[in-house]
Amino acid sequence: MKPRLTVIGAAGRMGRRIVAMASESGQFEIVAAIDRQGHPDMGKDAGFLAGVATLKVPLTDTCPTDADVAIDFSLPEAIDNTLRQCLENSLSLVLGTTGLNREQRTAVETAAKTIPIVHATNMSVGMNVLFSLVGKVAAMLGEDYDIEIVEEHHRLKKDAPSGTALTLAEKICEATKRDFAGCLIHGRSGKDALRQKGTIGMHAVRAGDITGIHSVIYGTAGETITLNHTAHSRDMFVRGALRAALWLAGRQPGLYAMTDVLGIE
Numbered sequence: 001m002k003p004r005l006t007v008i009g010a011a012g013r014m015g016r017r018i019v020a021m022a023s024e025s026g027q028f029e030i031v032a033a034i035d036r037q038g039h040p041d042m043g044k045d046a047g048f049l050a051g052v053a054t055l056k057v058p059l060t061d062t063c064p065t066d067a068d069v070a071i072d073f074s075l076p077e078a079i080d081n082t083l084r085q086c087l088e089n090s091l092s093l094v095l096g097t098t099g100l101n102r103e104q105r106t107a108v109e110t111a112a113k114t115i116p117i118v119h120a121t122n123m124s125v126g127m128n129v130l131f132s133l134v135g136k137v138a139a140m141l142g143e144d145y146d147i148e149i150v151e152e153h154h155r156l157k158k159d160a161p162s163g164t165a166l167t168l169a170e171k172i173c174e175a176t177k178r179d180f181a182g183c184l185i186h187g188r189s190g191k192d193a194l195r196q197k198g199t200i201g202m203h204a205v206r207a208g209d210i211t212g213i214h215s216v217i218y219g220t221a222g223e224t225i226t227l228n229h230t231a232h233s234r235d236m237f238v239r240g241a242l243r244a245a246l247w248l249a250g251r252q253p254g255l256y257a258m259t260d261v262l263g264i265e
């Protein structure tokens with residue numbers, strides 16, 4: 001039987017692609033398309049909004065009780081409601097929303113004791129391979145290589161730095177035993193902004209319609225290595241999210257990463 005899917009943030013850029021690609025895949029039954037109360041497209045057909053065939057699923061602000069799995073690409077302020085609705089209705093959850101604060105991440109961890117959740121700041125295969133590489137490269141290069149992360153996104157992105165850039169930094173910190181909270185330098189300006197050894201520079205560019213570019217720069221006297229990931233469209237995030245939603249069927253409660261879904265370390 002096809003998993004019954006609820007899409008949260010269904011009127012957004014990611015949500016519309018989730019609806020479109022889930023419906024085109026034929027692997028899901030879309031039972032609900034949810035967005036914030038008062039959204040101007042409330043009541044319109046989710047398929048129409050996504051630019052595909054009509055689905056007879058109107059955009060709503062209420063979670064149905066008959067779904068199996070929810071995919072949430074919305075905003076951090078939606079998370080309490082998403083978790084409550086998933087817990088009340090025993091839904092699995094694929095959570096792609098970035099910019100969650102510590103409290104919200106703890107709430108996700110708590111909910112994962114009861115329902116299975118895949119939470120990933122980036123659902124693409126390529127980026128998850130990069131996640132597993134950046135720490136190893138940092139550890140192999142050693143202390144004499146300065147590390148800077150540059151992320152570039154479209155002008156409408158709200159959170160900065162991107163969740164993906166923070167995950168890249170976390171992976172480097174884990175592998176090199178840096179203190180994540182203490183070593184990030186966000187942007188750099190002023191007359192006393194000399195680079196401090198061991199820090200990781202973090203830079204957020206916002207311009208036009210860039211889907212997402214992440215570069216990790218390792219530099220020392222004499223050479224620079226740059227690992228770069230460029231997203232050409234949102235579709236590979238969506239493919240990852242749909243793969244995660246299928247993978248969740250029948251899983252035990254727990255907080256899973258995209259590397260679990262993809263089977264990579």
Ligand code: NAD
Nearest residue numbers: 009011012013014035036074078096097098121122123237
């Ligand atoms: P967007 O602003 O286009 O869409 C967000 C949607 O969420 C909007 O339609 C908005 O009305 C809706 N929303 C706001 N509050 C809500 C609520 N309380 N309940 C339900 N819906 C609500 O943003 P986007 O570009 O689609 O990105 C959405 C999120 O996904 C962001 O956090 C972004 O960083 C993240 N993202 C993650 C990945 C990944 O691979 N994990 C990839 C791309 C984007």
